[in-house]
Amino acid sequence: xxxxxxxxxxxxxxxxxxxxxxxxxxxxxxxxxxxxxxxxxxxxxxxxxxxxxxxxxxxxxxxxxxxxxxxxxxxxxxxxxxxxxxxxxxxxxxxxxxxxxxxxxxxxxxxxxxxxxxx
Amino acid sequence: xxxxxxxxxxxxxxxxxxxxxxxxxxxxxxxxxxxxxxxxxxxxxxxxxxxxxxxxxxxxxxxxxxxxxxxxxxxxxxxxxxxxxxxxxxxxxxxxxxxxxxxxxxxxxxxxxxxxxxxxxxxxxxxxxxxxxxxxxxxxxxxxxxxxxxxxxxxxxxxxxxxxxx
Numbered sequence: 001x002x003x004x005x006x007x008x009x010x011x012x013x014x015x016x017x018x019x020x021x022x023x024x025x026x027x028x029x030x031x032x033x034x035x036x037x038x039x040x041x042x043x044x045x046x047x048x049x050x051x052x053x054x055x056x057x058x059x060x061x062x063x064x065x066x067x068x069x070x071x072x073x074x075x076x077x078x079x080x081x082x083x084x085x086x087x088x089x090x091x092x093x094x095x096x097x098x099x100x101x102x103x104x105x106x107x108x109x110x111x112x113x114x115x116x117x118x119x
Numbered sequence: 120x121x122x123x124x125x126x127x128x129x130x131x132x133x134x135x136x137x138x139x140x141x142x143x144x145x146x147x148x149x150x151x152x153x154x155x156x157x158x159x160x161x162x163x164x165x166x167x168x169x170x171x172x173x174x175x176x177x178x179x180x181x182x183x184x185x186x187x188x189x190x191x192x193x194x195x196x197x198x199x200x201x202x203x204x205x206x207x208x209x210x211x212x213x214x215x216x217x218x219x220x221x222x223x224x225x226x227x228x229x230x231x232x233x234x235x236x237x238x239x240x241x242x243x244x245x246x247x248x249x250x251x252x253x254x255x256x257x258x259x260x261x262x263x264x265x266x267x268x269x270x271x272x273x274x275x276x277x278x279x280x281x282x283x284x285x
Contacts, residue, residue: 008245009223011205011216054226054245081230102227103152 001119002027002044006037006063007052007079012102016050016079019109024119034058038066046074048116053080053091061094068095075116079104131163138280139163139265141235142228146269146278149227154204158276162268166258171266171277174198175213175250177225181233184240187262187282189232191225193274195252200273213250222246228278259283 003025007013013030020028029044031037035057041049049067053060064076075097082088083101091099100112131139143160150156174195181187193201195213201224202217203209210217225246233241249256258264258281267278 009219009226011202011220011223015205054243056245081227081234083231083234102230103149105152 001025001048001117002029002046003117004029004031004037004040004044004046004049004051006031006034006040006049006055006060008032008055009052012052012079016109019106019113020117023110023113023117025117032056034060034063037063041067041072041074042070045072047118049074049076050079051076053078053082053087061091064091064094064096077112077116079109134263134285135265137236138263138282138285139267142232142265142267142278142280145231145235146228146267149224149231150271153224153227154201156271156273158269158271160267161270161275162266164266164268166264166266166281170255171268171279172253172255173276174252174254175217175221175248176254176256177221177246177248178256179225179229179246180244181229181241181282182244183242184238185236185282185284187259187280188256189225189229189243190256190279190281191221191228191276192256192279193221193224193276196274197271197276218248218250222248232278232280 005013005016029040031040033056051060051063077098078091078096079100081102147158150158171192173192175198176192179189198217202220262281262283263285264281269276
């Protein structure tokens with residue numbers, strides 16, 4: 001299984017990757033902004049995407065919109081500080097499959113991954 | 120004269136509570152959930168009475184319904200211990216990874232605090248981090264400023280909110 005992790009924080013990418021490895025995922029692509037994420041997906045179609053919302057270049061919402069516009073149904077989990085109802089609704093309407101609010105405990109992330117990771 | 124901190128949130132005006140209480144709660148949550156650290160509010164100050172002088176500060180601009188800056192300032196030992204918790208290795212200096220970590224903590228505290236304030240139309244920028252022993256952050260002279268001082272298992276930190284429009 002191949003997973004794309006998009007977040008402008010290297011620390012946050014490390015935290016997410018640590019959890020991915022704990023559930024058996026080792027094939028991981030990283031992106032530090034929304035444009036990198038879109039370019040990475042086009043070059044390497046993956047089986048799951050975890051993306052932040054507020055990133056330079058393009059936002060996580062832009063990432064979701066553009067990937068869905070390609071006709072892709074790849075599962076996307078938004079991992080973000082944006083927690084207001086309107087934001088969550090916008091993300092779901094754009095096509096995210098699940099939503100995790102920062103801060104989160106390791107078990108919360110693990111529970112989300114268990115829904116989508118098949119190794 | 121040594122400034123005496125105001126400790127009791129009960130005595131605060133409703134306007135100050137509206138700003139302070141959400142950030143107290145979310146600061147505790149961020150450190151508890153991400154680092155498993157207990158933090159404790161030990162003082163509430165305004166800039167006239169207290170100015171934090173720590174080693175590394177994350178700053179996020181606030182715009183829209185409120186305008187100003189949110190700052191999370193940490194002592195070097197706090198920064199190193201947090202980075203060690205995230206990365207597994209304790210840094211020797213405030214390096215790129217430590218700066219990233221302070222920025223992300225600031226991002227989470229500001230984001231969660233913004234949501235808890237429940238004022239629609241607040242926008243946050245991306246975090247900027249500055250480092251330098253004993254630096255201070257000065258807010259816009261006309262801003263409403265609250266400085267929340269916390270203790271943690273590894274040293275002190277402050278969450279500073281300076282905004283107009285409250």
